[in-house]
Amino acid sequence: MRVASSITVHAPADQVWEFVSDPERVLSFMSGVTRWEVEGDQREGLGARYRILFRIGAAEIGGLVEVVEWEEPFELAWTSVLGIDQRGRWRLRELPGGRTRVELRMAYGVAGSGLLGWIAERVAAPSVVSHLRRSLAQLRRMIEHEQLRAQAAARRAARAA
Amino acid sequence: MASTRTARPPSSNGRVHSELPAAESQATRSVLTRLAGGIASQLQRRLPRADLDERDPDYIREQLPLMWMLASLWFRGEVRGLGNIPDSGPVLLVGNHSGGNMTPDTILFTLAFSTFFGVERRFYQLAHNLVLAMPWLAPLRKFGTVAASPSNASDALDSGAALLVYPGGDYEVHRPTWLSGKVDFAGRKGFIRLALEKNVPIVPVVSVGGQETALFLTRGEGLARALWLDRIFRLKVLPISLALPWGLNVGDMLGHIPLPAKLTVEALPAIDLREEFGQNPDVDEIYDHLIRLMQETLDALASERRLPLLG
Numbered sequence A: 001m002r003v004a005s006s007i008t009v010h011a012p013a014d015q016v017w018e019f020v021s022d023p024e025r026v027l028s029f030m031s032g033v034t035r036w037e038v039e040g041d042q043r044e045g046l047g048a049r050y051r052i053l054f055r056i057g058a059a060e061i062g063g064l065v066e067v068v069e070w071e072e073p074f075e076l077a078w079t080s081v082l083g084i085d086q087r088g089r090w091r092l093r094e095l096p097g098g099r100t101r102v103e104l105r106m107a108y109g110v111a112g113s114g115l116l117g118w119i120a121e122r123v124a125a126p127s128v129v130s131h132l133r134r135s136l137a138q139l140r141r142m143i144e145h146e147q148l149r150a151q152a153a154a155r156r157a158a159r160a161a
Numbered sequence B: 001m002a003s004t005r006t007a008r009p010p011s012s013n014g015r016v017h018s019e020l021p022a023a024e025s026q027a028t029r030s031v032l033t034r035l036a037g038g039i040a041s042q043l044q045r046r047l048p049r050a051d052l053d054e055r056d057p058d059y060i061r062e063q064l065p066l067m068w069m070l071a072s073l074w075f076r077g078e079v080r081g082l083g084n085i086p087d088s089g090p091v092l093l094v095g096n097h098s099g100g101n102m103t104p105d106t107i108l109f110t111l112a113f114s115t116f117f118g119v120e121r122r123f124y125q126l127a128h129n130l131v132l133a134m135p136w137l138a139p140l141r142k143f144g145t146v147a148a149s150p151s152n153a154s155d156a157l158d159s160g161a162a163l164l165v166y167p168g169g170d171y172e173v174h175r176p177t178w179l180s181g182k183v184d185f186a187g188r189k190g191f192i193r194l195a196l197e198k199n200v201p202i203v204p205v206v207s208v209g210g211q212e213t214a215l216f217l218t219r220g221e222g223l224a225r226a227l228w229l230d231r232i233f234r235l236k237v238l239p240i241s242l243a244l245p246w247g248l249n250v251g252d253m254l255g256h257i258p259l260p261a262k263l264t265v266e267a268l269p270a271i272d273l274r275e276e277f278g279q280n281p282d283v284d285e286i287y288d289h290l291i292r293l294m295q296e297t298l299d300a301l302a303s304e305r306r307l308p309l310l311g
Helices: A013-020 A023-029 A114-160 B016-046 B057-074 B104-117 B129-133 B135-143 B150-158 B169-173 B190-198 B221-226 B273-277 B283-303
Strands: A002-009 A033-039 A049-056 A059-071 A075-080 A085-095 A099-109 B078-080 B091-095 B123-127 B145-147 B162-165 B202-208 B215-218 B240-243 B247-250 B264-267
Touching: A002 A114, A013 A023, A013 A085, A013 A099, A013 A114, A023 A033, A023 A114, A033 A059, A049 A114, A059 A085, A059 B057, A059 B104, A099 A114, A114 B057, B057 B104, B057 B135, B078 B104, B091 B104, B091 B190, B104 B123, B104 B162, B104 B202, B104 B264, B123 B129, B123 B150, B129 B135, B129 B145, B135 B145, B145 B150, B150 B162, B150 B190, B190 B202, B190 B273, B190 B283, B202 B283, B264 B283, B273 B283
Parallel strands: B078 B264, B091 B162, B091 B202, B123 B145, B123 B162
Antiparallel strands: A002 A099, A033 A049, A049 A059, A059 A075, A075 A085, A085 A099, B202 B264, B215 B240, B240 B247
């Protein structure tokens, strides 16, 4: 099952990338995520591994994932190594006016689970989509708020000078 | 013991006739006892031995969607505190048991454990021999359910697995619904000796809601004794409940359709027995501590519930 959600953020792609690629910041804006831990020595980049869990219904679901695409600041994709089958992707595209279109995609399922798996994926879809939307809304709020604070700090500095 | 009893030889003191009925009764009891013992040993021999290697991670993984739907939609399950379970290594998970033979709390906890740690982490559950003997429950073996025996428990922990035990067993799982708020291990302390022997931490796992999945009326201990179920099947109870689809459900051998009661399970912080109770800890003291701890948690979980079933 594949679900996706997108949003436009009033900030350049570089700034959005700083948030979505930083494993320490993910927990602050990703809805439903209960764990996003770095596994191993590599913190980010191609081949970095994270143990991630989402609370969906009665269980925290996820597993070990590995970053398989890292094209700064436009594409970041991961795929599962252990746990349920999943693929995720951050897709950032620059828009005129210093804005960025941010898309978050998730594909998930359990290979071999048959009809019941197919049904369960669809039953879970509204919760997953809701988490994606909330995550993007929180991401935009954080980035734009940070940007406002940075601009205010710059104005204060200019006045002081 | 009982099988060594024999009828006294008739004496010639004139009391022969008056003692005959008692002697016959004793002889009959002796024969029946031997018969029960024979049946029990035959049954034990015929019970397929649970092998730790029967656990099948791929099978568990394929069943996760069904378990997830059951736990999320039917039981609106909630599992807390899984982070309290050590990330690796052997650990003894000690739970209070509810819900009759359908044990919905085990379904929920197995799902939560398997998705949290991954099906790759070895996880076994001890169950009554009879549960494993029922042909329609054979798939349980693939989930890692093994017969509750000291050797199986020992092997499981030696393999580095997490082991879930319900010390209260059949006694606790069939307690009347109005005792659902009570943790009752019936004084069974073998699990503590096991944890000390293997030097593994204990994680108490407390669940609430399971005893609302049917109206459990009585354990039927007297009935079980009268029918010699304790001697033949090691069954201390013959529970009577009102449950779907049977109505009056005696024994719960065929299971039942559990009512959709909201289930909540909480894993408490791990307890290192020697660290907390000294190098030569007192088993009774640990038992009392665990029961008190789990009872307080159960009380807290129960206090969150406003209505039966709905939670």
